[in-house]
Amino acid sequence: MSLLKYVQNLDRRIIFLFVGLGTVLPIIFPIGFPISVTAPVQIIYDRIEAMEPGSVLLLSFDYGPSSAPELTPMADAVMRHCARRKIKVVGLSYLILGGADMAEAVMSEVGRDLGLEYGVDYVNLGFKSGAPAPMIRLARDFHGVFPLDNRGNKVADLPLMRKVRSYADIDFIVELAATMLGDYWINVVNARFGEEMAMGTTAVSAPRYYAFLESGQLTGLMGGLKGAAEYEVLINQRGIAARGMDAQRIVHIMIILFVLLGNVIFFLERSTKKYSLLSG
């Protein structure tokens, strides 16, 4: 078999092996490639940096385990930034598959690390079905929509929630979504109630939300692992996203090389066919 034929019919397990090694090795042995910060992420950082201590940020965890590698580092970085600035965080979720637990895991971990007090510095309201109806109701009545938090406490008894009763008591919203729930937030909470918000989403979904960024409906946008890594760089705390970017860099280069190789074979094969047709 010629080399051309061999490469053309390359066993996909060889490609899998390359991708596997390209992913695992940089995570075990971090390289620390530089990460530049883009404007849509910088704007979110600046907006939170400009908030007064004691103001309230609403963090919506509308993603499940499948998107957690991209979105959990964003939640973690935003939460740590808020804690440093003494900004209170209210978490909630409209996604049934694990959204409330994503919130619980991130908020509890950051709370433990930085010595935050539950109910005073942060609250996880948990999951509510039927979005966008609860999004509309929250404009008037947080305590009615979420009478109990994720841990079963009465929301009205939590010190932080005594001053949070409607969107008017929220200073900024960060929505982390991997589903259509991001659209609901923009169309209902921003467009109807004029609440200022930013968004973090998966790399696959990010192109869709540039339209909302351009229209001013989103203040800022974090897209995929790169967006999370940029935020980690901004808060000067390189974490799992920055480490993951080493792997992403290597795998992206691999995929580009595989695509180039595939096209070189394609054109070589086409020219060989043309030549054999012309020569008879």
Next chain:
Amino acid sequence: MQKQVAVIIAFVAGLMPIIGFFIPARVIRETIVGTLDNWLIIVSAFALVLGVESVVKVNVLKISRRQKGWFNSVIYLLALFLMAIFGITMGIGERADGSVTPFTWMFRAMVDPMTSTMFSLLAFFIASAAFRAFRARTVEATLLLVAATIVMLGRIDIGAALRIPELTEWIMNTPNMAAQRGIIIGAALGGASMALRVILGIERPYLGQSD
């Protein structure tokens, strides 16, 4: 008669939020539309119960007929009921002392890694599929190939000397944004016209038919 009642309910339930959006009267916005919103939250919770009923029915049938993969259905139903029982009786989330409830432990130790594993397989299949299928066969395919390569490089901060990161942002902010906006506006118009057809009773998906 039953059909007419259903159509009237759909008409009123569809019309009230529109009226409430444009007329700021407290009785409409707070009392009527507010109540409808609360009902919607409750009805959507019942939809979850219907979903459970449906999967139980399908899987019980599969087990009783010993169809191919019936044992997977047994595991599926066991997992469904175990998680529900633990969640309802012992609560969810973390306890005040930092320990987790059995429901949350099962979610974090089983559902979480299994779902992540399934999703991470995409990286391997995308690499293999790109090698075999991403070819510059036509002008459109070439444009897509070039744009994808630039964006992939821009997303990993390569090619600063060639201004690749800036070019990536331009692709996302200009041609991509224009196309996305067209799609969003088109989908919104389609959604609005479909909603109007449902409100006026032309489409009746809630009756299991359309005419």
